[in-house]
Amino acid sequence: MPGSPTPLDLAFGLLQEGRLIEAEQIMLREVDTAERTHGRGSPQWAAAQCDLGNVLFSSRQPDRAVECFRNACDAHPPTGDREAYQDHLTYRLNLGSVLTMAGRLDEAETELRHNLQERREFYGPEHPGYAYALEPLADVLAQRGLLAEARQLIEETIAIFWSSGHERVATALALRAEIVLAAGGAEPVFPHLGQLPDEVVEQIALTATDRSGRHPAMGKALLADLAGALEQRLGPDHQMTLNVLSQLANISHDAGDEAGRVEAVRRVLAAYDRQGRPEEALMAALGLAMAQDDAGDTEGGLRTYEQAHARAAGLGRRDLTAQVLRNWGLALSAAGRAAEAERRLREAVAEAEQAHDAELLGRARIALGLFLQHEARPAEAQQMVEAGLSTLDVAHPDAITGRGHLTAIKSGESCGCGDLAGAVADAFRAFVLGKLPPDLLARLDVAVEDNDFKIQVELRREPSEGELEHMNRLFQSAVAEFRGRLTSRA
Numbered sequence: 001m002p003g004s005p006t007p008l009d010l011a012f013g014l015l016q017e018g019r020l021i022e023a024e025q026i027m028l029r030e031v032d033t034a035e036r037t038h039g040r041g042s043p044q045w046a047a048a049q050c051d052l053g054n055v056l057f058s059s060r061q062p063d064r065a066v067e068c069f070r071n072a073c074d075a076h077p078p079t080g081d082r083e084a085y086q087d088h089l090t091y092r093l094n095l096g097s098v099l100t101m102a103g104r105l106d107e108a109e110t111e112l113r114h115n116l117q118e119r120r121e122f123y124g125p126e127h128p129g130y131a132y133a134l135e136p137l138a139d140v141l142a143q144r145g146l147l148a149e150a151r152q153l154i155e156e157t158i159a160i161f162w163s164s165g166h167e168r169v170a171t172a173l174a175l176r177a178e179i180v181l182a183a184g185g186a187e188p189v190f191p192h193l194g195q196l197p198d199e200v201v202e203q204i205a206l207t208a209t210d211r212s213g214r215h216p217a218m219g220k221a222l223l224a225d226l227a228g229a230l231e232q233r234l235g236p237d238h239q240m241t242l243n244v245l246s247q248l249a250n251i252s253h254d255a256g257d258e259a260g261r262v263e264a265v266r267r268v269l270a271a272y273d274r275q276g277r278p279e280e281a282l283m284a285a286l287g288l289a290m291a292q293d294d295a296g297d298t299e300g301g302l303r304t305y306e307q308a309h310a311r312a313a314g315l316g317r318r319d320l321t322a323q324v325l326r327n328w329g330l331a332l333s334a335a336g337r338a339a340e341a342e343r344r345l346r347e348a349v350a351e352a353e354q355a356h357d358a359e360l361l362g363r364a365r366i367a368l369g370l371f372l373q374h375e376a377r378p379a380e381a382q383q384m385v386e387a388g389l390s391t392l393d394v395a396h397p398d399a400i401t402g403r404g405h406l407t408a409i410k411s412g413e414s415c416g417c418g419d420l421a422g423a424v425a426d427a428f429r430a431f432v433l434g435k436l437p438p439d440l441l442a443r444l445d446v447a448v449e450d451n452d453f454k455i456q457v458e459l460r461r462e463p464s465e466g467e468l469e470h471m472n473r474l475f476q477s478a479v480a481e482f483r484g485r486l487t488s489r490a
Helices: 007-016 020-038 043-058 062-074 082-101 105-123 128-143 147-164 169-183 198-214 216-233 239-254 258-275 278-294 298-315 318-334 338-355 358-374 378-389 397-410 420-433 465-487
Strands: 441-449 452-459
Touching: 007 020, 007 043, 020 043, 020 465, 043 062, 043 082, 062 082, 082 105, 082 128, 105 128, 128 147, 128 169, 147 169, 169 198, 169 216, 198 216, 198 239, 216 239, 216 258, 239 258, 239 278, 258 278, 278 298, 278 318, 298 318, 318 338, 318 358, 338 358, 358 378, 358 397, 378 397, 397 420, 420 441, 420 465, 452 465
Parallel strands: none
Antiparallel strands: 441 452
């Protein structure tokens, strides 16, 4: 029988559902409990701070996570307690890693060099525990352009992990590939894949895929090399090959290479068709249609949407059919084919209603409402957008877009496409108000200036200490939740 989930398990489960406020509150209670029971600075309190830091980092709040990891590091373990000291080494490694991800490379290097020395004294220079700090330090040095030293450290890392048979050799090999590529020259980026076990090859691919988004141009070059190597090593239809190709398509878009994106998606689609995997092929076809449209091949994209619709009909899945129809209708609208667009968008709403999928129904209704607004039919548009908003979470990207357009409709303006910042601010305000006592605030003003939130609060009554702490944390979490929406596509 599996054990009961820990508070950290519950918190990460909530994060996966997008409920970051509740996730954070679980871990804050654990910190408070550890402090009351064991004392501030105790090993238990440091462990709770580390768990809170992991949750905050996973919810896109790296600066607050850094504060938690610093707290954990400052809680010195009892003398002679090896287990507590090992935990301390982990906290400092986490601190250096989060500083790296936050782009605070000078601080990251300082913490990682400190951690490396601590680990050398504790484990010795040939132990995997020492290599755990070598690898992230090599990463920081590579990002700072110190490629020679980075290469030296990553080769040392690989040697230690390899000699000990440690699984982390895969992540080190992935980082080595980045360093080799950054240095230029004719050296192979992924040598000797044929000599590695399948599980190591797959872990290299997972690591490279996860890291590729940090620098799109380099990530695209790296994944292109990796995709070719995986096709030879694992085969063109292996799932890991297809995962890398899918990420290559995403990164190619980020890097402005739409033709490369189209080619990558075509390879994925062909592989799913060869394997007789119709649902995966349908999703790849939708991706291909979007890629073709972004590449300037409007007619090609519309033909692919038509083919995707036939695929969805063959599957008998109303939810997939609704998704295809929504995207197809939007593409037709952008192409100036209004009558066809309206027909497909109305069909999307009807299919979503039959699918009993509240989120999909909301997205389909808002897409149709925005189309009607652009066609100068404001009364119909308002009705449809309001219906769409009623089934979507306030923080959903489509809800934010719909709210911006609804404001424009009600004020008699022609469109709300250009006021993403205002829509995000309105959604931010609704999100916060929905999680505070209704009698606490007399006024909450939210504005977006220079891609950041400006918040003004007027209290209706004096809050308790707990309410004030909750409100401050709520604002911090809301900023993390909505900041990404400011640059997202409508």
